[in-house]
Structure formats: C-alpha cells, structure tokens
Amino acid sequence: MSEILNVIMTIKPILGALLCLIGAGLAVIGTVGVLRFPDFYTRLHAASVTDTGAATIAIVGMALLAPSWLIVFKLAAIWLFLFLTGPTGSHALANAAHTAGLQPVIGRQRDRAGESDSEEAS
Amino acid sequence: MGYFLGLIVVLGALWLGLSGMFKPLLLTLSVISILISILLAARLNTVDREGVPYARTPNLFLYWGWLVIEIFKANWPVIRACVSADLDINPALVKVKTRCESDLAKTIFANSITLTPGTVTVEVEGDKLLVHALFEESATPDAFTEMDERSWRAADGRQAGKTTQVKA
Amino acid sequence: MIGAAAIALIVAIALMLIRALRGPTLYDRVLAVNSLGTKIVLFIGILGFVLGRPDFLDIAVLYALINFVSTIAILKFFRYRSFQVPLMRRTVARQTQPEGDDV
Structure with a gap:
C-alpha cells in the first residue's frame, strides 16, 4: 500500500509540471489565434481559449505542485475569479463593439496566404 | 436576514482561506472588514436573491461540473482553427431563444455561452440572445437547448411558480 | 520543466503585446x-512555484480582480465618455422593494 503511495508522491510533481507546461502551450496557441484571425469578434473566440482551457489546466497543475491546502484554496479562488469575470469582460467587450457599430465579418473565410503555405508544403 | 447570514459565512470562509492565520489581532481585523463589506453591500441594495445565490449552491455546482466538461469539448475545434496552416473559419451571427425568465437564469445562460470557446453572446434583449459563433455549423439553435434547459433548472427550477417581474 | 512553462508564458505575453500595439480598433x-x-x-x-515561494499567489488574486475592474472601467468610459453614468437602469423597478430589511 505504501508503495502505491510512494509512486503517487513521485509522479505528482512531474504531472503537475507537465500540466503547467500544457497550459502555457495553450496560452501561446490562443495568442497565435488572436494574432491571426481577421476580425475583432473572431479574435474574441481565440482569447477565450486562454481564459478557460489554459487557465484551468495550468491551475490544476499548480495545485498538484502545491505544498499545503492553503495554496490549493488560493488557486481555487483564482480559478473561480477567472471563470466569473472572464465571460463578463468578453460580453462587455462584444456588446460595446456591437453598440458602437463594428460590423462582424460573416461567411466562410479562407486565407490566401494558406494556399501558398500548402504549395510550399507539397 | 438569511441572505446576510449567508454573506457573512462566505466572507468569513474567504478571509480564513486567504490568510490562514488565527492570531487574535487578525481575527479582529477580519470581523471589522466583514462588517464594512456587509454595510457597503446593504447600502448598494445588492443583498437579495440575486446577489447572494448561495441557497442554490448544490444545483449550481452540478451545473458547473457539466459546464466544465462541455467547455473542454468546445475548446478543441477552436485550438485546431488557431494552429492549422490555412485559415478556415465560418463566423456567423445567430439568434437564440431562451426559456429562462429570471435575470439570474438569463445571466447564467448567457455567461455559459460566452464561456464556451467558439460562441460569444453579443446582446440580450428580452428572451432572445444574439450570439456570434466562430463556426456556423456548430451554432444551430438545437445546440443550445440542452444548456438552456440545464441553466434554467439550476437557477430557478424550483420556484418557477413565483417568477419575479423585475425586468431591466 | 516548470521553468519552460514560465518561458512559454513570457512568449505568449510578448506576442499579445504585438496585438495590443498594432490592433486596428480600440x-x-x-x-x-x-x-x-x-x-x-x-x-x-x-513564477511563485519556480522561485519556491507560493505566497506570490496573493498578488495573483489581486491582479485578477484589478484586471477585471480596469477592463470594465475602460469600456464604460469609452461608451459614455464619463464615469458618472450608472451602469444599471433599473432604479424605477427597485423603488418598491417588498422585503424591507431592518438595516
């Protein structure tokens, strides 16, 4: 029984660090999306990947690294704040842009730079 | 008065969790700060069913767990659209009708839509929501019915009989 | 490995600064x-876990709250051009509150 506990205790920091790394990678992906997408409203979607997926995974990773339960409570508080304030901020942004008359791009978008990319790849 | 009790319990738990010390001086300071927060909240008129929704906490937590799984499923297409070599998205504006009546239920539903990557609530008017979606094919009106139903049940399922008339 | 996560987040912050500087609209x-x-x-x-001082999380909590408030304040200012306008327009419905608490 104690062997299983030992295995868990040795694997926990590695798993935590790995989850932190995955979360940071998701943050980079979301940023790349914000840089690439053509329009304000679509950039909002890319930013929400950072707000939800990256934050959750990184905070779970940090909770696995935490030395005491107090730290876990603080991490849970941060997660709750991010999840409550993130959509409110996004909605306020989208609503302000819509009220100000910013028109979204509608319909299928294909990047002409993507075709040159595929040509290079082939 | 129950609302005030709930607020006091939640604020005290927050203070203890964030500080983690039990010295007499810190406990006195915590009591003073909680009293100041409650006075401010009472002065703002926010201590009511909407401002202190802790009576429905189990329902809300059940809904929360379902929502997190749903968010992780919805993250995947957006991540793929971000990193794929050629840009292939299909943005659209759709109107969604909701069955939620109270302001709290509507807030939960609209926030859930915004929290899910790929859809953002742009405007709320009456019981219609204007939603901007990254992929048009994933934003059919049927896609939101389950979330609508669940948020309605989580927020005001039990007291559907005495719905409040306060509208913005 | 957690240092690599911190470096990746720095890269993400730097890339996001490009969008903040170049962004066509407000x-x-x-x-x-x-x-x-x-x-x-x-x-x-x-960073707190990298340096072995998880007390940094207090600063993180504070930053999360201030971040939200600043976003809302900027949006409100650019929508109404003033901080003096009330955000909620429900004062009329609030006048007749049935449950008068003894406060």
Whole structure:
C-alpha cells in the first residue's frame, strides 16, 4: 500500500509540471489565434481559449505542485475569479463593439496566404 | 436576514482561506472588514436573491461540473482553427431563444455561452440572445437547448411558480 | 520543466503585446490587454512555484480582480465618455422593494 503511495508522491510533481507546461502551450496557441484571425469578434473566440482551457489546466497543475491546502484554496479562488469575470469582460467587450457599430465579418473565410503555405508544403 | 447570514459565512470562509492565520489581532481585523463589506453591500441594495445565490449552491455546482466538461469539448475545434496552416473559419451571427425568465437564469445562460470557446453572446434583449459563433455549423439553435434547459433548472427550477417581474 | 512553462508564458505575453500595439480598433487593444492580464495572473502563479515561494499567489488574486475592474472601467468610459453614468437602469423597478430589511 505504501508503495502505491510512494509512486503517487513521485509522479505528482512531474504531472503537475507537465500540466503547467500544457497550459502555457495553450496560452501561446490562443495568442497565435488572436494574432491571426481577421476580425475583432473572431479574435474574441481565440482569447477565450486562454481564459478557460489554459487557465484551468495550468491551475490544476499548480495545485498538484502545491505544498499545503492553503495554496490549493488560493488557486481555487483564482480559478473561480477567472471563470466569473472572464465571460463578463468578453460580453462587455462584444456588446460595446456591437453598440458602437463594428460590423462582424460573416461567411466562410479562407486565407490566401494558406494556399501558398500548402504549395510550399507539397 | 438569511441572505446576510449567508454573506457573512462566505466572507468569513474567504478571509480564513486567504490568510490562514488565527492570531487574535487578525481575527479582529477580519470581523471589522466583514462588517464594512456587509454595510457597503446593504447600502448598494445588492443583498437579495440575486446577489447572494448561495441557497442554490448544490444545483449550481452540478451545473458547473457539466459546464466544465462541455467547455473542454468546445475548446478543441477552436485550438485546431488557431494552429492549422490555412485559415478556415465560418463566423456567423445567430439568434437564440431562451426559456429562462429570471435575470439570474438569463445571466447564467448567457455567461455559459460566452464561456464556451467558439460562441460569444453579443446582446440580450428580452428572451432572445444574439450570439456570434466562430463556426456556423456548430451554432444551430438545437445546440443550445440542452444548456438552456440545464441553466434554467439550476437557477430557478424550483420556484418557477413565483417568477419575479423585475425586468431591466 | 516548470521553468519552460514560465518561458512559454513570457512568449505568449510578448506576442499579445504585438496585438495590443498594432490592433486596428480600440476594442482589439482592450481585448489584448484583458487577455494579457489573464496570462500575467498565470505567470505570477507559476513564477511563485519556480522561485519556491507560493505566497506570490496573493498578488495573483489581486491582479485578477484589478484586471477585471480596469477592463470594465475602460469600456464604460469609452461608451459614455464619463464615469458618472450608472451602469444599471433599473432604479424605477427597485423603488418598491417588498422585503424591507431592518438595516
């Protein structure tokens, strides 16, 4: 029984660090999306990947690294704040842009730079 | 008065969790700060069913767990659209009708839509929501019915009989 | 490995700064600053674990709250051009509150 506990205790920091790394990678992906997408409203979607997926995974990773339960409570508080304030901020942004008359791009978008990319790849 | 009790319990738990010390001086300071927060909240008129929704906490937590799984499923297409070599998205504006009546239920539903990557609530008017979606094919009106139903049940399922008339 | 996570977050912050500086409209800039704030919260937390001082999480909590308030304040200012306008327009319905608490 104690062997299983030992295995868990040795694997926990590695798993935590790995989850932190995955979360940071998701943050980079979301940023790349914000840089690439053509329009304000679509950039909002890319930013929400950072707000939800990256934050959750990184905070779970940090909770696995935490030395005491107090730290876990603080991490849970941060997660709750991010999840409550993130959509409110996004909605306020989208609503302000819509009220100000910013028109979204509608319909299928294909990047002409993507075709040159595929040509290079082939 | 129950609302005030709930607020006091939640604020005290927050203070203890964030500080983690039990010295007499810190406990006195915590009591003073909680009293100041409650006075401010009472002065703002926010201590009511909407401002202190802790009576429905189990329902809300059940809904929360379902929502997190749903968010992780919805993250995947957006991540793929971000990193794929050629840009292939299909943005659209759709109107969604909701069955939620109270302001709290509507807030939960609209926030859930915004929290899910790929859809953002742009405007709320009456019981219609204007939603901007990254992929048009994933934003059919049927896609939101389950979330609508669940948020309605989580927020005001039990007291559907005495719905409040306060509208913005 | 957790140091690599911190470096990746720095890269993400730097890339997001490009959008904040280049953004064609005001809303792009506000969105970039808001998303930057989320990444900085995560970065402060991870930095605490890298340095072995998880007390940094208190600063992260504070940063998360201030980030939200600043976003809303900027949006409100650019919508109404003033901070004096009430955000909620329900004062008429609030006048007749049935349950008068003894406060």
